[in-house]
Amino acid sequence: MRTQNATAYRFLTPYLLVFAIFWIWPIISSFLISFQATRTVPWRFAPTFNWGRLVGDPAFYNALKNTLLILVIQVPVMIALAIVMAVLLNSPLLKARGLYRFAFFAPVVVGEVAYSAVFRLMFSLDFGIINKLLESVGLEKIDWFSNVTPAMAVIMIAVTWRWAGYNAIIILAGLQSIPEDVYEAATLDRVSKLKQFFYITLPLLKPVIVFCAVLSIIGTMQLFTEPFLITERGGPGGGTETLGLLLYRQGFRSLNFGYASAVAYTMAGLAIAITLVQLWLTREPK
Amino acid sequence: MRTTLTCAALMLALGSGPALAQSGEITIWSWNIAASSLKATIEGFNKKYPDIKVTVQDLGNQPTYDKSIAGCAAGGVGLPDIVSIENGEAENYWSQFPDCFVDLHTLGYTAEDQKKFPDFKRTELEVGDKAYAMPWDSGPVAVFYRRDFYEKAGVDPAAIKTWDDFIAAGKKIQAANPGVSMTNADFNGDTEFFRMISNEQGCGYFAEDGQSITVAEPKCVDAMTKVKEMKDAGIVSSADWSTKITNNTAGTVASQVYGGWYEGTIRTESPKESGKWGVYLMPSLTADGPRAANLGGSSLAITSASKNKEAAYAYLKYTLETNEGQITMLKDFGLVPSLISALEDPYVAQPQPYWGDQPVWKDILATLPKVVPSRGTQFQSDAEIILRAVQTKYLANGYPDAKAALDDAAKQIAAATGLPVK
Numbered sequence: 001m002r003t004q005n006a007t008a009y010r011f012l013t014p015y016l017l018v019f020a021i022f023w024i025w026p027i028i029s030s031f032l033i034s035f036q037a038t039r040t041v042p043w044r045f046a047p048t049f050n051w052g053r054l055v056g057d058p059a060f061y062n063a064l065k066n067t068l069l070i071l072v073i074q075v076p077v078m079i080a081l082a083i084v085m086a087v088l089l090n091s092p093l094l095k096a097r098g099l100y101r102f103a104f105f106a107p108v109v110v111g112e113v114a115y116s117a118v119f120r121l122m123f124s125l126d127f128g129i130i131n132k133l134l135e136s137v138g139l140e141k142i143d144w145f146s147n148v149t150p151a152m153a154v155i156m157i158a159v160t161w162r163w164a165g166y167n168a169i170i171i172l173a174g175l176q177s178i179p180e181d182v183y184e185a186a187t188l189d190r191v192s193k194l195k196q197f198f199y200i201t202l203p204l205l206k207p208v209i210v211f212c213a214v215l216s217i218i219g220t221m222q223l224f225t226e227p228f229l230i231t232e233r234g235g236p237g238g239g240t241e242t243l244g245l246l247l248y249r250q251g252f253r254s255l256n257f258g259y260a261s262a263v264a265y266t267m268a269g270l271a272i273a274i275t276l277v278q279l280w281l282t283r284e285p286k
Numbered sequence: 287m288r289t290t291l292t293c294a295a296l297m298l299a300l301g302s303g304p305a306l307a308q309s310g311e312i313t314i315w316s317w318n319i320a321a322s323s324l325k326a327t328i329e330g331f332n333k334k335y336p337d338i339k340v341t342v343q344d345l346g347n348q349p350t351y352d353k354s355i356a357g358c359a360a361g362g363v364g365l366p367d368i369v370s371i372e373n374g375e376a377e378n379y380w381s382q383f384p385d386c387f388v389d390l391h392t393l394g395y396t397a398e399d400q401k402k403f404p405d406f407k408r409t410e411l412e413v414g415d416k417a418y419a420m421p422w423d424s425g426p427v428a429v430f431y432r433r434d435f436y437e438k439a440g441v442d443p444a445a446i447k448t449w450d451d452f453i454a455a456g457k458k459i460q461a462a463n464p465g466v467s468m469t470n471a472d473f474n475g476d477t478e479f480f481r482m483i484s485n486e487q488g489c490g491y492f493a494e495d496g497q498s499i500t501v502a503e504p505k506c507v508d509a510m511t512k513v514k515e516m517k518d519a520g521i522v523s524s525a526d527w528s529t530k531i532t533n534n535t536a537g538t539v540a541s542q543v544y545g546g547w548y549e550g551t552i553r554t555e556s557p558k559e560s561g562k563w564g565v566y567l568m569p570s571l572t573a574d575g576p577r578a579a580n581l582g583g584s585s586l587a588i589t590s591a592s593k594n595k596e597a598a599y600a601y602l603k604y605t606l607e608t609n610e611g612q613i614t615m616l617k618d619f620g621l622v623p624s625l626i627s628a629l630e631d632p633y634v635a636q637p638q639p640y641w642g643d644q645p646v647w648k649d650i651l652a653t654l655p656k657v658v659p660s661r662g663t664q665f666q667s668d669a670e671i672i673l674r675a676v677q678t679k680y681l682a683n684g685y686p687d688a689k690a691a692l693d694d695a696a697k698q699i700a701a702a703t704g705l706p707v708k
Contacts, residue, residue, distance in 0.1 A: 039664070039704075040381055058698055062675070125524060126538060146473040146524040148678065232475040232526060237678025238671060252355050253667045255382040 030261040038258035050262040063246040074156040082167035104165030116229035148239030167212045174208030309337035310594040313366035317347040323615035327605045338597045358386035362591030367598040374662035376410045381664045388588045389416040393599040406659035407624045419587035421624035425545025426653045427568045427579040435540040443566040452569045456521030468521035469541045483509035486579035490660035491669045498708040502692040510688035545581035546650045550620025565646040578653035665703040672698045
């Protein structure tokens with residue numbers, strides 16, 4: 001047994017080496033850096049320098065607030081939308097199902113930079129199609145990128161557009177795994193379609209929905225590209241700055257690696273905490 | 287015998303070579319118009335140094351910084367020979383990566399060379415006895431305006447002396463030209479108007495010694511108050527860099543207030559509007575107040591990773607330290623020289639056809655000596671982000687007045703940098 005293990009580990013060595021150098025070491029190293037004052041060279045050990053700042057930093061709370069706001073509004077809306085899309089896709093009345101399935105999934109295939117650029121153009125103040133549409137129905141045009149609330153709305157719309165279809169396809173797979181005879185039995189018992197959805201479809205879909213929610217929440221926690229490109233680095237004035245952007249800005253704009261590491265560890269801690277809460281909430285009853 | 291002679295001649299040629307006929311390849315990272323202007327100097331440079339091959343890569347502004355930082359953090363891997371750095375950002379680099387760039391003194395940059403550039407361009411580039419970069423262009427602020435829109439509204443730009451005049455003129459111009467905004471500001475990702483007006487009034491984020499925060503001083507408060515007045519008067523519509531260009535070309539903006547380097551952007555991006563644009567001095571807060579400020583402007587630094595430092599330095603010397611190099615960039619792309627002697631060049635006084643034969647450079651460059659230095663410090667990007675957030679909140683009526691807004695900004699900058707508020 002021992003020798004077998006040793007052989008296995010020897011085969012694993014190349015991977016373990018790469019893993020240690022490119023994963024374990026940076027994780028440890030950034031943890032150590034978070035305890036150092038890195039504003040001037042040479043760096044010195046000062047445990048409260050970054051962590052002390054984090055506790056009282058309005059920029060950190062702003063980024064945290066923005067991230068949580070997107071989490072609380074965008075993720076539920078997107079999951080609900082995805083479920084509706086999945087149910088519609090699953091309808092036997094639907095023609096050209098393959099085409100629709102592809103159309104819903106297509107946004108994920110589009111490059112992030114390309115779709116961000118298109119969204120920026122669509123919501124442009126003077127030349128964007130959205131404002132032209134608003135004006136054509138007699139509404140005031142909106143200065144999307146210079147005000148915090150509309151800018152946040154653009155981010156949420158963009159993220160939802162990109163990921164709703166992806167989640168819908170996963171949920172569709174879940175739908176198709178629900179056995180047909182359950183519905184048949186319900187129909188025989190004269191249970192309405194709506195009730196069937198709430199009492200059969202949703203409960204049986206729960207594991208799939210939780211899976212989608214976990215993925216989406218982790219994705220949102222790390223949200224970066226959209227506020228970076230669509231609202232120009234979290235603009236206006238940090239109004240759409242997420243934790244990921246704050247980390248980037250501190251690390252790679254202000255060259256404050258210590259503080260960036262502290263932010264990174266806070267993000268990781270939050271993601272773990274939220275996931276634990278989720279697992280606890282959705283645990284199987286014993 | 288013949289072979290020995292040839293050999294001797296060859297050795298002589300090789301031995302005396304490096305000083306005069308350098309060879310090799312150098313690569314430069316830069317952005318937009320600035321990159322184009324560097325490309326324009328290569329021809330003249332190669333007349334003197336035919337064996338040095340210069341490649342300019344236009345990466346765009348942000349990617350240049352991102353890639354430079356990644357390269358410096360990796361100990362110089364993948365860096366080109368020369369990188370462009372804006373003065374406001376420069377100190378951050380020297381303080382974090384002092385070994386990433388060559389001290390130009392080691393390549394022959396003397397005190398005499400340094401004196402050819404104005405002090406306000408050099409403060410951020412020289413730390414102690416080291417000189418990390420050579421000044422490139424500067425950004426004396428001016429108002430670029432559409433003659434036809436102003437004329438249609440009966441507005442005489444020469445009569446616009448204060449920002450209040452500017453607001454009043456804006457209302458008239460917008461009334462006479464439907465669909466046209468008086469001016470654009472990037473309220474999404476910049477604080478350019480606040481920075482220009484406060485620099486004009488002699489106030490900056492930090493004190494000149496870089497040791498305290500001065501952003502809540504009365505003159506900065508006045509500048510911020512004026513920005514809000516302009517926005518509330520409805521004469522500023524928001525537009526980022528590329529939307530401003532679209533507006534220029536589409537004829538939906540009557541004026542742009544920016545550093546002198548914007549001349550090249552208007553001229554090259556909107557070629558069809560030739561003759562329609564003009565230039566006047568930036569307004570002040572009072573009728574007899576100062577009307578000069580600096581916005582932006584960059585420098586060139588040689589990386590320690592460069593394999594051809596001498597060739598790179600030769601390029602800097604030609605492009606930045608000769609009138610020929612600087613005037614080429616001014617002529618082709620409107621990059622305003624930092625080299626003092628270039629301001630005396632005959633080209634500067636010439637009328638410019640694009641600008642309706644106005645000698646714009648004479649007008650713009652005359653303001654340069656009046657510019658008050660404004661130190662970026664290594665905390666510039668921290669302070670800038672805070673100011674953007676405060677400006678956004680202030681413009682949305684989130685503070686009772688500009689004083690309260692800037693007090694809050696100063697407090698936040700102090701928390702982020704550890705510097706005291708003056």
